[in-house]
Amino acid sequence: MNSSLFLIIAYLMLWLVLFGYVVVMNSRLEKLSQQLKTLQAEREKRE
Amino acid sequence: MISLSLMLLSIVAVFYYAPVERTMGIVQKIFYFHVASAWTGFLAFGMVFVCSILFLWKKKVSFDFWAYSSAEIGVVFTSLVLITGPLWAKPVWNTYWTWDPRLTTTLILWLVYLGYLLLRKMIASPEKAARIAAVYGIIGFIDVPIVYLSIRLWRTMHPGYVMIMAGQNSGLHPLMFQVLMLSVLAFTCLFITLLILRVSIEKLTNEIEQIKQNLS
Numbered sequence: 001m002n003s004s005l006f007l008i009i010a011y012l013m014l015w016l017v018l019f020g021y022v023v024v025m026n027s028r029l030e031k032l033s034q035q036l037k038t039l040q041a042e043r044e045k046r047e
Numbered sequence: 048m049i050s051l052s053l054m055l056l057s058i059v060a061v062f063y064y065a066p067v068e069r070t071m072g073i074v075q076k077i078f079y080f081h082v083a084s085a086w087t088g089f090l091a092f093g094m095v096f097v098c099s100i101l102f103l104w105k106k107k108v109s110f111d112f113w114a115y116s117s118a119e120i121g122v123v124f125t126s127l128v129l130i131t132g133p134l135w136a137k138p139v140w141n142t143y144w145t146w147d148p149r150l151t152t153t154l155i156l157w158l159v160y161l162g163y164l165l166l167r168k169m170i171a172s173p174e175k176a177a178r179i180a181a182v183y184g185i186i187g188f189i190d191v192p193i194v195y196l197s198i199r200l201w202r203t204m205h206p207g208y209v210m211i212m213a214g215q216n217s218g219l220h221p222l223m224f225q226v227l228m229l230s231v232l233a234f235t236c237l238f239i240t241l242l243i244l245r246v247s248i249e250k251l252t253n254e255i256e257q258i259k260q261n262l263s
Contacts, residue, residue: 009134011077029247036258043261
């Protein structure tokens with residue numbers, strides 16, 4: 001296999017892992033923010 | 048934004064500023080992100096070590112948030128080291144993997160911190176998980192200097208030091224060294240950004256748990 005192909009795969013993997021991690025973190029953050037809003041609304045309702 | 052700009056700048060520098068290495072050719076350009084990922088992994092695990100000590104000493108839960116978040120990010124960057132390393136090794140050593148001391152100790156380091164993350168998921172009580180993980184995080188850090196010194200302690204085919212202990216013997220072209228430093232800076236900024244984001248997730252989770260407890 002051509003050595004430049006290894007370079008391309010390595011860079012693609014690097015960006016895939018980093019972007020993948022950022023996307024997963026953002027979706028976790030979004031989900032938690034939504035959950036927090038729901039819980040806060042429930043707490044206000046009880047008070 | 049700064050992290051993204053620095054990352055893009057470092058890519059441009061890697062491909063347009065850094066010279067092509069004579070023996071290995073263009074594939075050597077993996078080196079800039081391979082070393083920067085390894086550095087960030089060490090930094091993250093160092094952070095776990097410091098925050099774990101502070102957590103056990105001060106008993107402040109925020110130190111645990113920083114330690115846990117750092118461990119997760121450290122595993123991500125060490126995974127990158129273990130992905131980019133074999134891709135660099137194949138055209139140069141003609142094999143993806145060899146049980147070389149540097150490679151083996153790095154794999155152990157990755158497994159140690161993967162164990163740290165699993166441990167946290169397995170223990171139901173958050174307080175107990177934090178205490179046990181802090182002790183584990185402190186002991187686990189022992190592998191970091193072992194990984195770093197492995198090329199001096201044992202016979203290895205892995206390239207020598209290029210940072211910190213390299214001195215005049217790194218054999219690195221000045222332009223290559225400048226690009227490496229830029230990559231290290233970009234990865235460090237990215238680590239800080241990810242860490243802040245990850246800690247905010249941890250704080251939010253904690254807040255949700257407290258509200259849930261109050262409601263029940």
